[in-house]
Amino acid sequence: EICACASNFSRARSLGWAEVLDTGARGGRMSTSSVSKGCFVFKPSSKKRRILSPTADYFSQGKNDSEDSDLRFATCQLLWKQINSETEKIQEELNKQLFDNLIRFLRQSHSEFQTKKTEWMCRMKSSEIPTAALVLGVNVTDHEVTFKSLSEVLQDNVTPYVISLQAKECPGIKHLLQKLMGQLMDCCVDLDSSEEEECVNISQKKIRCSMASLSKWYESVTKKTGSETPSKKRTSSSRHWQSPPIVVIFKDMESFTTKVLQDFIIISSQHIHEFPLVLIFGIATSPMIIHRLLPHSVSSLLCIELFQSLSCKEHLATVIDKLLLTTQFPFKLSEKVLQVLINIFLYHDFSVQNFIKGFQLSIVEHFYSQPLSVLCCQLLEAKKRVNSLPHNQCENIRSLPSFRRYVESQVSEKQIALLTEDSFLKEVTQTLLEDLHIYHENYFTVLRCLHVFTTSLPKYPLGKQIRELHCACLGKRVWETEEYESAVQLLRMLAKDELVAILQKCAEIFISSSGKQFSNTVEKLEEFLARFQNLEAETNEVQDVSVSSQKELQKKTDLYHLQKTLLALKESKRSKKLTKFEMLRFEVVDFIDSLVRSYLAPAEMQTLNEVVYFNTANTLREHLNAAPRIALHTALNNPYCYLKNQTLKSDVGCISNTAPDICIVYKLHLECGRLINLVDWLEAFSTVVTAVEGTDPDSVATDQVDEIIHARFIRAVSELELLGFIKPSKQKTDHVARLTWGGC
């Protein structure tokens, strides 16, 4: 192109020819600006290349307390590994049900094909393709993992021929078939020995990808397995069924073009009697989409069964339950951090994967930024580590705000000892860590117990999910909040059977918890339960009394007496003391309240909480949920935020005229409508700039200065263009069009 070529030429002139000609140069310090290419590969000489992964080095770099950083990094990695495997386990468990159902479906759909081929043929005369519609929900990012494990499961249990297709790989039916054949051949290679690999590779390229060739291939493959040596056959048949179906997974059904899908379905329905084919549609929206994408004539070729995966909210709840509300992992998230992660989940993507990613990031950040995180490991290990802490780490402990609070609460001799003797400090730290551990054990148990209570309340004043309750308790003293008060009030109105059920659940929770302190609590709860049982007998008596009084009422027919007895009854009702049930209910609620007050203290109040709690929510938010436009807006409107120069300080809405060129140009362009006249703009700019430089705008400025301003203007304008605020316009000569509205 003439323009590009010319531009290259002129740049080449400006940069000097040498650089343009150096395109072949390799190695160390080559420049990365060239007019002839945009990619630069740098390969160090093989000697210099590092052998080991140096990740740990970067962890310690730029930190002065390097003694512990290796240990910290190792702890961090270990913790993350554990957590990661835990999350995978959770995912597996959650998916198990779904996958079992799917496998059952596959088995059913092709059972005839396996047993009696003729029957299969009969049934398949209708050319219906068995199809599983898998509704996975809108959290598209999580689907990848699900599909991966699904195809693994299928390959292990059902068939080697599992093909996953994505819409972006299949813009046309041809690509789809190519992809399908390609993946099938790969499967085949995996199944057979690798000796055939070459011929397969060749054939893969040469084969005209069509359904006919596919069915031929299937025939040959199934024959081959039949004629294989018995030993081989046994191994393969143990895992897979005879004549295994070909499973085609459409990962993102919605993004496939209608035409491709239709063609594929119609073509394959013609061949369905030649090989067993099963389709699986991954659906993010609703099953209706199948009918919207496919006309009736096509969808009637499918024999669809619907499968629903677990909702992402439940998934998240399980993840939180297993990762956060447990003492299994020493690392904890503070309220704000958790809130950020949950908000990203709820308001941005519904993606559990992203939640876990955020969790990973907080682990890394915590271990990276908090030197004392070396103690963030299992209790026994942590105690050991305390003993070997160097002096500077002891100082780090002393400077923790929570520890200072603790010191201040001690008697003076102990204070001095804590602040001066490292050994004593270590001793105390060990006990404090143990306390922290016990605190967590109790906390989670009581939290679950409280959650059982609050979920039964109307309107859920403390939240429906346990994570909401957790956030409320982590942040502040929950018993001081209004929500808690109203919850307690509602609790005092619970019906008896509800209360009994809840108490039973609580007792179970306490029994299953590992904390030893709760033996008393369990006893108490059981006592309450027993008393409720006794109540039933007593209430019967009470009822008798009331019945008798009513009978009395019926006996008297005298008006005067009637009035008297009625008054008396009323009197007695008014002054009547609470029933025994009510008293008991109050007692129960008070008991729960006391539990909450003693065990659900906010984590921030705990000594040494900084060791295990990650609480810089801002970092997390900045890195995960950044707002680049706001940053740009601030930089342009208020450069003082970044450049701490007094001359840049200005009121809201104004800008100092000494600001960087781009800010001034930006500010000027805000005053314009859709089109901006470059001449006016330039003039306005030079007015501002010359005023700053002290030259009188009226006097004829030297040509030199003028040129420089012109150049600066050009630069600033093209920078704005790069940022996307303006673009060249052909509507009018020497005009540019604004691309933004209002303030930005």
Add this chain to the structure above:
Amino acid sequence: MSQLELKRNKVLEARFVADEDVLKHISDNGGVKVRKDKAQLALNVKRFVKTLENISDDDEAQEILKEQNYVAVLGACAEDSLRNGPSAGGGEIYSFQTPKRSGKMAELASELAQTPGKNVTFESSQYPEKPASTPQSSKKYSASNKAQLKSKNNEFVSTTPYRLRKRLTAPSLRSDSESDYSASCSEEEEEDKDHKETSDVILDRKTPSKTRAAPASKKTPAKKLKEEMTSNLVEEYFEAHSSSKVLTSDRTLQKLQKRKLDQQTLLVLLNKAPPAFTAELKELNQQHESLFSKWMLQLHLGFSIVLYGLGSKRDLLEKFRTSLLQDSVHLVVNGFFPSITVRSILNSITEEVLDHVGTFRSPLDQLDLIMKRFKEDSSLELYLLIHNLDSKMLRGDKSQQILAQLASLPNIHLIASIDHINAPLMWDQAKQSLYNWLWYETTTFSPYLEETSYENSLLVQQSGSLALSSLTHVLHSLTPNARGIFRLLAQYHLENKDNPSYPGLSFQDFYQRCREAFLVNSDLTLRAQLTEFRDHKLIRTKRGTDGVEYLLIPVDNGTLTDFLEKEDEDM
């Protein structure tokens, strides 16, 4: 009619009061009110205004509270997320466009020029009243940007906008009544109405309502404006976008007699310009550089890093590269390079990193190979540095998909920078999760020198000169006859430059002319010549309504004139 419309437009002007104030007001309750008042909009104006006035303060407070709750719920980080503490709510940034008028920029400029380092307090009471009665001519500018003092209504005591007055010292204003900022084109008067009311209570009377929606009231401009904003936001939007008429001056750069700058002179000139805030910039950079090892750590842990914020991040990334990546295989991609493609990136990886020989049918095949190779060999490690991941050439969906898939490989570490305000829109959820971004704000304020140095990212000033150089280059490689042919066409083109309906030169005419000038001897030779021109994009052909082929030169007239002059010199 257009005048009326123009006036209405002007009344809706929103940015006269200190921008942030107004916008804050808008963002605080704009959205809510608009929704609320939408129905009433249809009612007659008087009632409407009344209702607006009736909105009590607690009402507003409540709305603000609601808004805050919403923001808090969203976790939208306005208050505390940004390290440097700037806060900018969504409304401030994504507000509606407000109609602007032409003289505005010049005013702001003079205002900025006048403003010393600090703002001067303004006492409105001292502001002199200034009768204005010069006959109007709305589109006249004096070169020094001075004094177009015109207004058709004498009733305007002052025409200086509120914001200007706020910032200017009274003495300086009084010193010359014909100063820049007193100037106002006729289009300005309407908004000025809104503002002068504060300074002058005497003037408190309703202007005959030429304007539908903004009857004067005794409010402070800020408050009034806010109400206007809220009430008319919808109408305003459509007004701003319906009128095709654009109110800008007709001046062109050619009239300025500015020497056109080419890249080289531009660089030379910019080097002469004194660097500003070097200390502060250095400090900023040092802050960012302290993060290098953290970036490396996070890259190794499977995250990709994206840098955003004002200023070129090229130097920063280069520094990162030279200080930490010297001993590892890495690939630097200049996204701003005008002819960069994903293909070239993939080629660099396959050919130079993986030493693969052979070609690929499609980028997807190539990607498959790369992914396979990297998965097989865990010792392979590649750092991918992409400057301007959001450049025009890379922002396409397919390119981003491929890059995202590359980034998702555990042993490819991607660190990229983005600059465009809408860059994050490139990625959907799926791509984002493939990229696994960690965002880092690295505002550097350094000029985008390299990024804007390519022709296609530059504006008019440059394109002229470069097109000229390209014209000469191409034509110098042609035969004298071919040059003559092009000259003929160019001259004809220039002769007709004032004819707006000039369709181009028809092929037959052209052939005739060329024959007469002894440039060609058959129409075949001419066609061969034209094909060459067309290949170099020197000419364009267009079929007219009558089926005749017309020839056009797609270069602007100024460049063409320059070219012809230069050619004459050479001859």
